[in-house]
Amino acid sequence: MSQKSRLLTVLDVITLFLLLVATWMVFFYAPMERVMGQVQRVFYFHVAAGWVGMLGFLVAAVAGGIYLATANRKWDIVEVSAVEIGMVFALINVVTGSIWARPIWNAWWTWDPRLTTATIMLLVYAAYLMLRSGIDDPSRRARFGAVYAIIGFISVPLTFFSARLFRTIHPIVIGSNQPGATGQFDMSPLMVQTFLFSLITFTFIFIVLLWHRIRMGQMADYVEELKLKIGDQ
């Protein structure tokens, strides 16, 4: 089994540092939003977590496609690692969103398309994990997982557009403003800097976690191999 790469150790330290700086920026560097007050600060990590969630599911779908084409077990490990990390961050995204929505929309939850899509997406990947846990044969588990990761990812935009046939109240901070959205605000330059920094930080967290999780998957495979060897003797 390969030793932990030095680059990974360096990345660990960089990511931790970035996270500390990002947290400081969110609380002290970014100015307070005039209308919403302190609760607006949740926005920086909320969007960043959502971005990492989507990135994780995209990586999983791509890895699934490569697995189906090559049948190389490495890509199966990448796929399941990306889904697991994506789920954690998608959950953080939904929870932080709820915390913001309570004072701003006066409700923890609304059936807004974005909220609905985010939750259905979480359920898709929960189903993905249940599907995998129900199959013993590793190659079948990998094939079915890959197929479901691809179908699940393609269903996300369809869910979004179908839910969008109802009216939305979720603010669109980046891009065009929408009449009727509640909690809309324009970012000042300091806010933009904090926001971009959070995005970069979370992307680093994603890369580091993915790397660690892939390593863990490979080690688990190695342990399985050793177990089989002992069983043979």
Add this chain to the structure above:
Amino acid sequence: MDNRPVLVDRPTFWRAMWAIVWKDMAAELRSRELISAMFVFALLVIIIFNFALDLDPGTRTAPSITSGVLWVTFTFAGTIGLNRSMATEKDRGCLDGLLLAPVDRSAIYFGKVIGNLVFMLLVEAILFPIYSILYNVNLFNPGLIFITILGSIGYVAVGTLLASMAVQTRTRDVLLPILLFPIVIPIIIGAVKGSTAFLQGLPMSEIWPYINLLIVFDVVYTTLAFLVFDYIVEE
């Protein structure tokens, strides 16, 4: 002595597909277990809805209630049908036999889809008049029937694929709805909204978005399932 290899007459795609559809129809005609199970289950769901939602004469004819109850019923009954249809293939090793046959794998997929679609449409065709009588609403609306067909196609296309996955797992029947429902939510939304719009008699310009959504869903999922089905049945 003629040493040329014997050329087996490899059935064409269409012949293989129709053979599978015919097999499902013949088996169903003799046992009648799939359609009767789906139908009785659907009827029970409709009756439970009557009490669960406490539908009085004023609300039960409302278009949104009608399409909602109908689509929940179709979704649940469809799951039963899909599970049963794939489980019978798996149970006595029929699927392995089908896979050994020298036919294109996608012919098996489309054969099963058409079979399942016929069963689902039949159950819907029986339920429509019964629902009309029980709830005193007229469901003989060409638009509503069109939406029902579009919705069923998408549901069955992705449902057949996921059911062939679910039957090969340890948790089988339990897993299918969990795999299927989050994926078919867009089609449920489109079908419910479209059915409501037709029942309300809205102008076509307001109904087109739902029809388009259903068509996009049907095309995307049929294509996708066609592309990946090989990996599901591979041994």
